[in-house]
Amino acid sequence: xxxxxxxxxxxxxxFSGWQKQxxxxxxxxxxxxxxxxxxxxxxAVETNTAGRTDTGVHAFGQVVNFVIESDMSIRRIPYSLxxxxxxxxxxxxxxxxxxxxxxxxxPKWREYHYYIxxxxxxxVFVDRFVxxxxxxxxxAAMDEAVAALKGRHDFxxxxxxxxxxxxxxxVRTILDISCARSGNIVWAGEPLEGLVMLRVRAHAFLHNMVxxxxxxxxxxxxxxxxxxxxxxILEARDRSRAGHTxxxxxxxxVRVEY
Amino acid sequence: xxxxxxxxxxxxxxFSGWQKQxxxxxxxxxxxxxxxxxxxxxxAVETNTAGRTDTGVHAFGQVVNFVIESDMSIRRIPYSLxxxxxxxxxxxxxxxxxxxxxxxxxPKWREYHYYIxxxxxxxVFVDRFVxxxxxxxxxAAMDEAVAALKGRHDFxxxxxxxxxxxxxxxVRTILDISCARSGNIVWAGEPLEGLVMLRVRAHAFLHNMVxxxxxxxxxxxxxxxxxxxxxxILEARDRSRAGHTxxxxxxxxVRVEY
Numbered sequence: 001x002x003x004x005x006x007x008x009x010x011x012x013x014x015f016s017g018w019q020k021q022x023x024x025x026x027x028x029x030x031x032x033x034x035x036x037x038x039x040x041x042x043x044a045v046e047t048n049t050a051g052r053t054d055t056g057v058h059a060f061g062q063v064v065n066f067v068i069e070s071d072m073s074i075r076r077i078p079y080s081l082x083x084x085x086x087x088x089x090x091x092x093x094x095x096x097x098x099x100x101x102x103x104x105x106x107p108k109w110r111e112y113h114y115y116i117x118x119x120x121x122x123x124v125f126v127d128r129f130v131x132x133x134x135x136x137x138x139x140a141a142m143d144e145a146v147a148a149l150k151g152r153h154d155f156x157x158x159x160x161x162x163x164x165x166x167x168x169x170x171v172r173t174i175l176d177i178s179c180a181r182s183g184n185i186v187w188a189g190e191p192l193e194g195l196v197m198l199r200v201r202a203h204a205f206l207h208n209m210v211x212x213x214x215x216x217x218x219x220x221x222x223x224x225x226x227x228x229x230x231x232x233i234l235e236a237r238d239r240s241r242a243g244h245t246x247x248x249x250x251x252x253x254v255r256v257e258y
Numbered sequence: 259x260x261x262x263x264x265x266x267x268x269x270x271x272x273f274s275g276w277q278k279q280x281x282x283x284x285x286x287x288x289x290x291x292x293x294x295x296x297x298x299x300x301x302a303v304e305t306n307t308a309g310r311t312d313t314g315v316h317a318f319g320q321v322v323n324f325v326i327e328s329d330m331s332i333r334r335i336p337y338s339l340x341x342x343x344x345x346x347x348x349x350x351x352x353x354x355x356x357x358x359x360x361x362x363x364x365p366k367w368r369e370y371h372y373y374i375x376x377x378x379x380x381x382v383f384v385d386r387f388v389x390x391x392x393x394x395x396x397x398a399a400m401d402e403a404v405a406a407l408k409g410r411h412d413f414x415x416x417x418x419x420x421x422x423x424x425x426x427x428x429v430r431t432i433l434d435i436s437c438a439r440s441g442n443i444v445w446a447g448e449p450l451e452g453l454v455m456l457r458v459r460a461h462a463f464l465h466n467m468v469x470x471x472x473x474x475x476x477x478x479x480x481x482x483x484x485x486x487x488x489x490x491i492l493e494a495r496d497r498s499r500a501g502h503t504x505x506x507x508x509x510x511x512v513r514v515e516y
Contacts, residue, residue, distance in 0.1 A: 011382040060383070060446045082379055090380050113446055121340055122348050124269040125318070125387060186444035188318045188371055188512045254446045 003101055004077065005065045007093040008033075010058060013128050013249060014088050017055040029053070029089060033064065036084040040077075041070040048104040050256040054208070056248030058129055061092075063256045065103040103256075109175055111201045111255040114214040114246065115185065119194030125187050130195070131214070131250030137221035139196055142179040145220035146198065146213060148230035150174050155206050156237035158216070163207035164239065172209070176201040179217050196221075208245055216243030261359055262335065263323045265351040266291075268316060271386050271507065272346050275313040287311070287347060291322065294342040298335075299328040306362040308514040312466070314506030316387055319350075321514045323361040361514075367433055369459045369513040372472040372504065373443065376479075377452025383445050388453070389472070389508030395479035397454055400437040403478035404456060404471060406488035408432050413464050414495035416474070421465035422497065430467070434459040437475050454479075466503055474501030 010029055020031040030047060037045045050063040072080070078091040085091070115130040117123060118137045123130070149158075152173040156164050164170060182197035198214050216233070219225040225233075225243055233241045268287050278289040288305055295303045308321040330338070336349040343349070373388040375381060376395045381388070407416075410431040414422050422428060440455035456472050474491070477483040483491075483501055491499045 009382050058382075078379065087380070087385065088382050090382050092379055120337065121350055122345070124267050124316075124346050124348050127345065129383060184444065184447040186442065186449075188510060189442040191444075252446060 001067050001069060001099070003065055003067050003097050003099050004074070005063065005095050005097045005101060005103065006078070006081075006091055008062050008064065008089060008091050009060050010062065010090070011088040011128060012053060012056050012058040015055065017057070018049060018052040029059075032086060032089055036081050037066060037068070039084055040080050041068045041072060043069060048102050050103045050107050051110055051253040053251075053253055054211075054248055058249075058252040060252050061255045062253055063103045063107075063258075065097065065101055067099075101258075106258050107203070108257045109201050109203055110205065110253065111199065111257075112205075112210045113184070113252050113254050114198040114200075114210060114250050115182075115252070116196040116198070116214075116218065116250060117192070117194055118196050123187070123192065126185055126192060128249060129252065130185075131218075131247050133218060135222060137196060137218065138223065139179060139181055139221060141223070141227055142196070142198075142217040142221040144227035145225065145230050146177045146179050146200075146217050148227060149213060149234070150177050153234050154237055155209055155234070157233050157239055157242045158209050158212045159206035159239065160208040160212075160245075161239045167206070170206060170237075172202055172204060172206060174200060174202045177213075210251055211245045211248065212239075212242050214246035214250065218246060219243035259325050259327060259357070261323055261325050261355050261357050262332070263321065263353050263355045263359060263361065264336070264339075264349055266320050266322065266347060266349050267318050268320065268348070269346040269386060270311060270314050270316040273313065275315070276307060276310040287317075290344055290347055294339050295324060295326070297342055298338050299326045299330060301327060306360050308361045308365050309368055309511040311509075311511055312469075312506055316507075316510040318510050319513045320511055321361045321365075321516075323355065323359055325357075359516075364516050365461065366515045367459050367461055368463065368511065369457065369515075370463075370468045371442070371510050371512050372456040372458075372468060372508050373440075373510070374454040374456070374472075374476065374508060375450070375452055376454050381445070381450060384443055384450060386507060387510065388443075389476075389505050391476060393480060395454060395476065396481065397437060397439055397479060399481070399485055400454070400456075400475040400479040402485035403483065403488050404435045404437050404458070404475050406485060407471060407492070408435050411492050412495055413467055413492070415491050415497055415500045416467050416470045417464035417497065418466040418470075418503075419497045425464070428464060428495070430460055430462060430464060432458060432460045435471075468509055469503045469506065470497075470500050472504035472508065476504060477501035
């Protein structure tokens, strides 16, 4: 048996999230990927993944592993999978890893970017991957708000209500977080005007956590939440106290470190 | 009467090119734009444009002008047009210009970029706007080939055959041209791996000229055309001697200088 690790990217816009579903007609990334692996390499395949992204969330550096019997060369695997996969999933890399590697259990941290296009007009080039906010954002206030989330906290207020009720442990540790005007997207040689990026790194996240942080940051940027309120919001352990859940399309899983 | 100049961008993938057509059911950028202007500002409107882009070609900095009677404030015009226009056309800017300004007649030069993604896998983020070429390109040979096109030449060999037969004057002057590995597209903070850009600047171009130059450059990059052949190809005044016409999706009208 061989343990294979894939790095992949996908446009989440056409998927009902990562996780495969019992209903065949629901299109998921895991469903498409496992079907392609089975077609190519045979046998029943179960994938482990670093980030079980929600409906509409994108990935630039998602990591997955799975165990196969096939002796296909590791070089051929990404080419052959890409030939079978739909256009909105791309395998960037495949490597053979030790039997005990688990893409879901082993990450040191995951990094997400939430992109906000803050200017008076959309961009046809990046529209699928950013959240459009034409009202002027106070980015310094946004950064001050999210900075208060750094470190180890009970993030119940920043978790989807339904999921929070089923949670054993709502404590997570944010290793790094910032919100700033960003040159992280460049088009035709020009940094995308009006781009604001929320960047957050943690070992693990709660359900909807980054999108609720992004929505809270936007609310702070619009003056509807004060950065000083964040510690009170955390202490309340009450989802209704935080900001709105920002749209999925602005969120991308960028990097996973092992 | 007021003369209005717009800067706009569009994703050409959903359009049968710039130029409006007699058949209402053919979707064109000019057709959509003039309809939106008429809806907003009333009256019959004729737009002049810097670049009458082909089917599938994109624009990052297209320039258009038109004359209206409406006294709507210039600040409101782009907002209001964007509210009416389909999502794949975005007005970036509107200014009032002197009555004699003509977007089509007055440019000093137009700049096009042709983007080639030269690596073993696609990118879900930029796939609509690049030409995918997984075979390894010799970019130095591409640059040498296109450099031979700089200056004033009869470009019949680089013009769509049908259009060439109707042409009064096939002489054009390329002011600047280069082909290189490029950091001109950055995604999530990382320059897009494997990006090759053909950049060309001229006062005016023949029909399909940039796409035939791009195809010829790719053929040179694959070793099918030698950079030394370019002067012979030019002299032949024969479309069949140049390379293939590269796909429209890789081409973007980036900038127009007046």
